[in-house]
Amino acid sequence: MTVTIDRQGEIATVTVDNPPVNALSAALRQGLWDAVATLDADASVAAVVLVCAGRTFIAGADVTEFGKPPVPPHLPDLVDRIEAAAKPWVAAIHGSALGGGLEVAMGCRFRVAVPDAWLGLPEVGLGIVPGAGGTVRTPRLLGVPAAVDLVTSGRPLRAAQAAEAGLVDAVVQGDLLEGAVAFARLALTRPLPQPVSTRPIAAPDADFWAEQEKAVAKSARGAAAPLRALACLRKAAEADFADAMAFERQTFLDLRGSEQAAALRHVFFAERAAPRPAALRDVEPLPLRRAAVIGGGTMGAGIAAALRDAGLPVVLVERDDEAVARGMANLRGIFDGAVRRGKLTGAQAEDRLAGVTGTTDYAALADTDLVIEAVFEEIGVKRAVFDRLAEACRPDAVLATNTSYLDPRAIAKGLPGPERFIGLHFFSPANVMKLLEIVPVPQTSDRTLATGFALARALKKIPVRAGICEGFIGNRILKRYRTAAEALVRQGVAIAEIDAAMRGHGFAMGPFEAQDLGGLDIAYLQREGARAAGQAVPETLGDLLVRAGRKGQKTGGGWYDYAPGERRPQPSAIVADLLAGSVDPGPAMDRKAIAAHLVAEMAAEGQAILDQGIAQTPAEIDLVEIHGYGFPRWRGGPMFATGIRG
Ligand code: T1G
Ligand code: NAD
Secondary structure, eight states: OEEEEEEETTEEEEEEEOTTTTOBOHHHHHHHHHHHHHHHTOTTOOEEEEEEOTTOSOOOBOGGGTTSOOOSSOHHHHHHHHHTOSSOEEEEEOSEEETHHHHHHHHSSEEEEOTTOEEEOGGGGGTSOOSSSHHHHHHHHHOHHHHHHHHHHOOOEEHHHHHHHTSOSEEOOSOHHHHHHHHHHHHTTSOOOOOGGGSOOOOOOHHHHHHHHHHHHHHHTTOSHHHHHHHHHHHHHHSOHHHHHHHHHHHHHHHHTSHHHHHHHHHHHHHHHTTSOGGGTTOOOOOOOOEEEEOOSHHHHHHHHHHHHTTOOEEEEOSSHHHHHHHHHHHHHHHHHHHHTTSSOHHHHHHHHHTEEEESOGGGGTTOSEEEEOOOSOHHHHHHHHHHHHHHSOTTSEEEEOOSSSOHHHHHTTOSSGGGEEEEEEOSSTTTOOEEEEEEOTTOOHHHHHHHHHHHHHTTOEEEEOOSSTTTTHHHHHHHHHHHHHHHHHTTOOHHHHHHHHHHHTOSSOHHHHHHHHOSHHHHHHHHHHHHTTOOOOOOHHHHHHHTTOOBGGGTBSSEEOOTTOOOOEEOHHHHHHHHTTOOOOOOOOHHHHHHHHHHHHHHHHHHHHHTTSSSOHHHHHHHHHHHHOOOGGGTOHHHHTTOOO
16 A cells, blocks of 8 residues: 655645555555645645546445454544645546545545546445445535435446536546646635535425435335435534534444444455456456347347447347347347436447347357357257357357256257357346356366356356256245245235235345236246156146136236236235135244245255355355345345355
């Protein structure tokens, strides 16, 4: 760690260099503390530019210090000291100014940033609130409504948005340091703005806070930090600076030791470890320049969209011209949706679509680096596709299957060069869901495996390596979860109670309403297929419903009834009748007990998965559940929540 002082005439520059992300370790805080003293004492200095070396501005407090007793100088004191410096400081921001990094920048008199910089307060995502004045200075700088949005969502702003909101004074085009020094010189010719802590706040009325509380509670789904952050902002608006700072500090210290914060730190580090497994550290992946997808249905179109979002040109192969047209229309639908939601401009959507070549001709794959197969879930169809790929593709091209339940070894059987074969299991919608299960077969080479992980990084997905078993990690746990939920119904627990229990636990949906949304028929057909193949698959309650024509929302009913055109589930008398013969009432269970039981079932399946070597660590199972199945992040995943850690 170094803090270096240079001088450009009357402007001093303070350069922080604390790789990898300039986190505010105790040594860095001390270095900055000393720099203020040095520069205050230097009569030749009129203003100071604070800039960082490496990939980013200060990315925040050092998360690895959170479990330990705080060491002085404390960050709030450092921010106060910079703000009270005799010379105005200018924060020159590139990369990310997050958490404590942004708080340091708000202690500076000015903030300038390059156009692709991010500024934000992500603390609520770590189960805490900003701890160095973030909730007290942002409303003074941005006004209360914008501060509420920034702090309670944890979502960062791009430089231009930050400038619009008042968080950044100037966006610097070209060289940051040069621009910041020029900005400082100009600023010295004008009256200085007040330090942020002394600026007034327009306090909103009680109705505003009541509304915000409702909205924040709804989106937090049980996470504590966003509401506590809102309380800090209210304090900032209604009390004086010192009292608000004390309130924020107390809240910060209180939350820092909480179970939710521990869970969110666990997820933070698991997410950062996942894309770069130690075993592949020295393995060079195949460079990915061109990709192809076979099948343009639900998954194929989603995967193609994800590849385009990462900038790769894509060839989309379908079985006939009509299917090509349908696949391209599916893709257009995805990009049009992104335009409607404001995620892409019309021109960007056109560009994404223009980068996809739809065809029936495998010759178009001659120079493709990676092919992902997403055709019907039938072994014969998939094998035929891989036969064609073996002929059409370069011998080093990676060939992947997106199968959900088939054995990838059976799909790869007879493939020349099986070392290039791998399972890449995406989740629907594939351009949105963050999880990617990576499933090597025994012959898969390290290079192919490393290419799977490199793809996940390029697509900004969370990769988890899975061994081969039915359903891999995620769908196998899902099956256990659904079976356990059905077992509760058989014991007389109401379907709606189970769903409410899981929502109360932090899921967006319970297991039955989720099946109604996705359709009960896919799992049913799979069970029927297994039965037809001679496997002993026990009859499920879902089978009874599907046989009665109840496949979910799309048929007007599944586990629940739905009024025409409505998506609100209504408990169903028909279902009660259909299932009556299967119910044998047991002891009553409250919602807490229901949720605890179902999570314990998930964790038990996770443990079996670990014991069989299908997953490597409990943390990876947690990532699968959080990023593929909506498990509440703030609980850390089923393994963490039940004490299975490591
Ligand atoms: N502390 C310690 N280590 C960190 C870290 C941090 N804040 N951020 C990242 N790392 C490590 C990470 O584990 C990885 O390590 C390496 O740096 C590169 O990370 C008082 C309470 C800045 C956008 O939440 O969002 O300030 O694996 O792969 O893709 O109010 O890192 O190499 O050993 O993610 O280039 C708020 C979290 C803290 C920022 C860069 N700050 N970091 O992304 O690299 S709370 C954050 C990020 C706070 C105050 C409080 C990203 C990034 P390794 P990476 P990247
Ligand atoms: P889908 O029926 O929506 O799409 C399949 C597409 O493959 C169709 O467009 C079809 O025309 C095309 N196709 C069929 N045979 C082909 C051939 N020989 N050559 C080229 N194209 C052909 O199915 P889907 O839901 O997209 O599923 C595709 C695969 O992804 C399956 O293996 C499925 O198990 C898996 N999967 C699905 C989900 C999901 O939630 N739907 C999730 C993960 C994985």
